[in-house]
Amino acid sequence: MRVAEVIINRPAKKMNSPFSYAVPPHLGEIAPGTRVAVPLGRTKEEGILIGYRDLAEAPTYEIKPIQAVLDKDPWFTSEMLSTAKKLSKYYLCALSEALSLFTIDKKQLKSYERPKEQWLVVQPWFQPEHIPMKRKRQRELGFYLQELGTASVHSLQKDGFTLPVIKQVMTYEGIIVEERYTQTKTKFNACVVKELPLTEEQQQCYEPIKRAVTTCTADTFLLHGVTGSGKTQIYMKAASECLANDRIAIVLVPEIMLTNQIVTRFVEAFGDEVVVFHSKLTISERYNNWERLRRKDSHIIIGARSAIFAPTDDIGLIIVDEEHDTSYKQEDMIRYHARKVAKWRSEANHCPLILGSATPSIESYYLAMQGIYRLLELKHRIFHQPLPKVQIIDMKEEMMYGNYSVFSGAMSHLIRQTLGNKEQMIILLNRRGYSTFVMCRECGEPIKCPHCDVAMVYHQSGEALRCHYCEYHEPVPRVCPHCGSQKIKFFGSGTQKVEEELQRNFPKARIARLDQDVTTKKGQGEQILADFGAGQYDILLGTQMVAKGHDFKGVTAVGVLTADSVLNIPLYSASERTFDLLTQVAGRAGRSNGKGQVVIQTYNPLHYAIIKSKAHDYIGFYKEEIQAREMLGYPPLGAMIHFRIQHKDKAKAMAIAEKIVNALEVFLVPGELDIMGPYEEGIKKVRDLYRVAIMVRGNDLKSIKDFIYNSWIFTQEGLHIDVDPV
DNA sequence: TCTACCATGGAT
DNA sequence: TCCATGGTAGAA
Numbered sequence A: 001m002r003v004a005e006v007i008i009n010r011p012a013k014k015m016n017s018p019f020s021y022a023v024p025p026h027l028g029e030i031a032p033g034t035r036v037a038v039p040l041g042r043t044k045e046e047g048i049l050i051g052y053r054d055l056a057e058a059p060t061y062e063i064k065p066i067q068a069v070l071d072k073d074p075w076f077t078s079e080m081l082s083t084a085k086k087l088s089k090y091y092l093c094a095l096s097e098a099l100s101l102f103t104i105d106k107k108q109l110k111s112y113e114r115p116k117e118q119w120l121v122v123q124p125w126f127q128p129e130h131i132p133m134k135r136k137r138q139r140e141l142g143f144y145l146q147e148l149g150t151a152s153v154h155s156l157q158k159d160g161f162t163l164p165v166i167k168q169v170m171t172y173e174g175i176i177v178e179e180r181y182t183q184t185k186t187k188f189n190a191c192v193v194k195e196l197p198l199t200e201e202q203q204q205c206y207e208p209i210k211r212a213v214t215t216c217t218a219d220t221f222l223l224h225g226v227t228g229s230g231k232t233q234i235y236m237k238a239a240s241e242c243l244a245n246d247r248i249a250i251v252l253v254p255e256i257m258l259t260n261q262i263v264t265r266f267v268e269a270f271g272d273e274v275v276v277f278h279s280k281l282t283i284s285e286r287y288n289n290w291e292r293l294r295r296k297d298s299h300i301i302i303g304a305r306s307a308i309f310a311p312t313d314d315i316g317l318i319i320v321d322e323e324h325d326t327s328y329k330q331e332d333m334i335r336y337h338a339r340k341v342a343k344w345r346s347e348a349n350h351c352p353l354i355l356g357s358a359t360p361s362i363e364s365y366y367l368a369m370q371g372i373y374r375l376l377e378l379k380h381r382i383f384h385q386p387l388p389k390v391q392i393i394d395m396k397e398e399m400m401y402g403n404y405s406v407f408s409g410a411m412s413h414l415i416r417q418t419l420g421n422k423e424q425m426i427i428l429l430n431r432r433g434y435s436t437f438v439m440c441r442e443c444g445e446p447i448k449c450p451h452c453d454v455a456m457v458y459h460q461s462g463e464a465l466r467c468h469y470c471e472y473h474e475p476v477p478r479v480c481p482h483c484g485s486q487k488i489k490f491f492g493s494g495t496q497k498v499e500e501e502l503q504r505n506f507p508k509a510r511i512a513r514l515d516q517d518v519t520t521k522k523g524q525g526e527q528i529l530a531d532f533g534a535g536q537y538d539i540l541l542g543t544q545m546v547a548k549g550h551d552f553k554g555v556t557a558v559g560v561l562t563a564d565s566v567l568n569i570p571l572y573s574a575s576e577r578t579f580d581l582l583t584q585v586a587g588r589a590g591r592s593n594g595k596g597q598v599v600i601q602t603y604n605p606l607h608y609a610i611i612k613s614k615a616h617d618y619i620g621f622y623k624e625e626i627q628a629r630e631m632l633g634y635p636p637l638g639a640m641i642h643f644r645i646q647h648k649d650k651a652k653a654m655a656i657a658e659k660i661v662n663a664l665e666v667f668l669v670p671g672e673l674d675i676m677g678p679y680e681e682g683i684k685k686v687r688d689l690y691r692v693a694i695m696v697r698g699n700d701l702k703s704i705k706d707f708i709y710n711s712w713i714f715t716q717e718g719l720h721i722d723v724d725p726v
Numbered sequence B: 001t002c003t004a005c006c007a008t009g010g011a012t
Numbered sequence C: 001t002c003c004a005t006g007g008t009a010g011a012a
Helices: A078-090 A095-100 A136-148 A153-158 A163-170 A200-215 A231-244 A261-273 A283-294 A305-309 A338-349 A362-369 A395-400 A409-420 A495-505 A524-533 A574-586 A608-614 A618-632 A650-667 A702-709
Strands: A002-008 A019-022 A035-040 A043-054 A116-122 A150-152 A175-181 A220-225 A248-252 A274-277 A300-303 A315-321 A353-357 A374-378 A389-394 A424-428 A437-440 A457-459 A464-466 A473-475 A488-491 A511-514 A539-542 A555-560 A597-602 A639-647 A673-686 A689-698 A719-723
Touching: A002 A035, A002 A095, A019 A035, A078 A095, A078 A338, A078 A702, A116 A136, A116 A153, A116 A163, A136 A150, A136 A163, A150 A153, A153 A163, A163 A175, A200 A220, A200 A231, A200 A374, A220 A231, A220 A362, A231 A248, A231 A261, A231 A300, A231 A315, A231 A353, A248 A305, A248 A338, A261 A274, A261 A300, A274 A283, A300 A305, A305 A338, A315 A338, A338 A353, A362 A374, A362 A618, A389 A395, A389 A409, A389 A608, A395 A597, A409 A424, A409 A495, A409 A555, A409 A597, A424 A574, A437 A457, A495 A511, A495 A539, A511 A524, A524 A539, A555 A574, A574 A597, A574 A608, A574 A618, A597 A608, A608 A618, A639 A650, A639 A673, A650 A673, A650 A689, A650 A702
Parallel strands: A220 A353, A220 A374, A248 A300, A248 A315, A274 A300, A315 A353, A389 A597, A424 A539, A424 A555, A511 A539, A555 A597
Antiparallel strands: A002 A019, A002 A043, A035 A043, A116 A150, A116 A175, A437 A488, A457 A464, A464 A473, A639 A689, A639 A719, A673 A689
């Protein structure tokens, strides 16, 4: 007996294997990849038909029939199905979760139909002269229609006819109303892009990419180019080549929210050939975009992380811009890395993948050094502007000279100088809120969140202490909840406090602050950036979002208040992230006139991540970093899996973790595959759940992953598995 | 995930 | 004895 294998569309790991259903004859042949409605228990559920199977003998359970077909054409191509399976096994998540990444509507059991609209078709016997003179607009529409022969209701409304008038004309003799699929095709002027000249260096990088696009080769290129070297130009050339071959190009950008340079340039150059995916799109806009890609009305999709799951086959090119950016790794739910998925999809679609960055991820650069990726380098800035001058300030020294303020002498001087020259400055501080923690002077106890193991942060707005890990907030206590003393003091400086201090020291400066507290109100972040770009502010103060890809012409100076905030995070990639952040933010200075100045304050002035970023020396940094990782077996010279067990009972969490370690111990080969833990995490408790962790590190984790995928560990409650944590 | 089922246990 | 709660196996 032939049965259909259906994955129930529920994010439950326990339902990871497909369920068998019969296909009733009246539904005909259902292609794999189609969404179907099936009975499950006593409810009706949505599922994805992933294939067929022959049952040798009658099963012990009842085979129920599929109730309905939800997609006219299968939503999932076979490539999407196989990529989802790969993702599920690699990242140890449920197949249904992996599949749902490719869908755009989380509402279930909704069938999707291609958008249709009504068209009025004029028949030979239509006589507008019979329409009474009194009905002026209808008569005009009649003659207008006769001229056109056929027109859609939508287009007539655009031409100034109201809906009642059109409705009335539709009833007249000689007018036939037809339903047609919406056609939104607009002509694209390819010349715009073709005329974009490339420098010789760019041309050299572009040649092999072009060859790979035309020959449909799944090569991966690492395009390493300093900021301002014209990577976008190469992306656009490659995309236009892909478009000329009538295949789809996917362009991934880090965070689309903040007015993204690349998006604007693509839209300007390619017009309606570009479809922009971002989280603010409505469901119908998403469907419409997808439909455009499927009909090849548009060939380029540009968007953040999730755009890699564009439901399309025939991908001809994938570009990951700023490939080192950490926003490509999803940190909640399914913790996939978009760069990894891009690689899989490029292989399955036989198309090249371009990874572009000024500071490539250590992993990508390593693979390029191994000859697995092809390294392409842009060493010169297009207009040959010099890179900014970077000064490193040792804050320990500042303190020795009695300066306890957040601004070193050099920093104050740079601010004063920039303001004096009527130029703009960006100041980076990786801490939001007012103060970093609140502590009692008597007993030395910091005030902690009652639900999480973290110090609460004072936020001026609302005069409240907030926890950055949960929604908990409370007013600042008058007396210490621990010892009753009144000596409560604020320590450390967040963006809010620094803003205040800046304003006090430089009363005339116009200061804009950009951090999560400001961005939560939608559109406000973009507005601040736009205003700053328009010169309405002198200083832009903010968390790392000020460091990313904006091109402000008036900015000549950049200040980093604490380079250590990222460096001190206990992660193997802390140095890499520090180097990236410093290099990125320094790159904001002097983009147009070339006299950029940067001041970096730090307590670790001798750390190589800081020294190498001062010298704009990526390769030097890479060499030191790869050595450090080689010694410790960190990625890319080994892979890691992070297990987090959460439980409201600390002992239970520990017990579960120990059970997991015991089960995995058979794979332990010291030096080859190591298991660390179970240990309490740095932050012991979040939202009243205790956190215990296990870390597995090894040169090859495939077999241990396969084991976990098929064992009880996979469905263990309260366990979160993070493959390739960053 | 959702649901039905069973076990436990406190209140009546 | 009743019902409420909690934990858990199974769904085709």
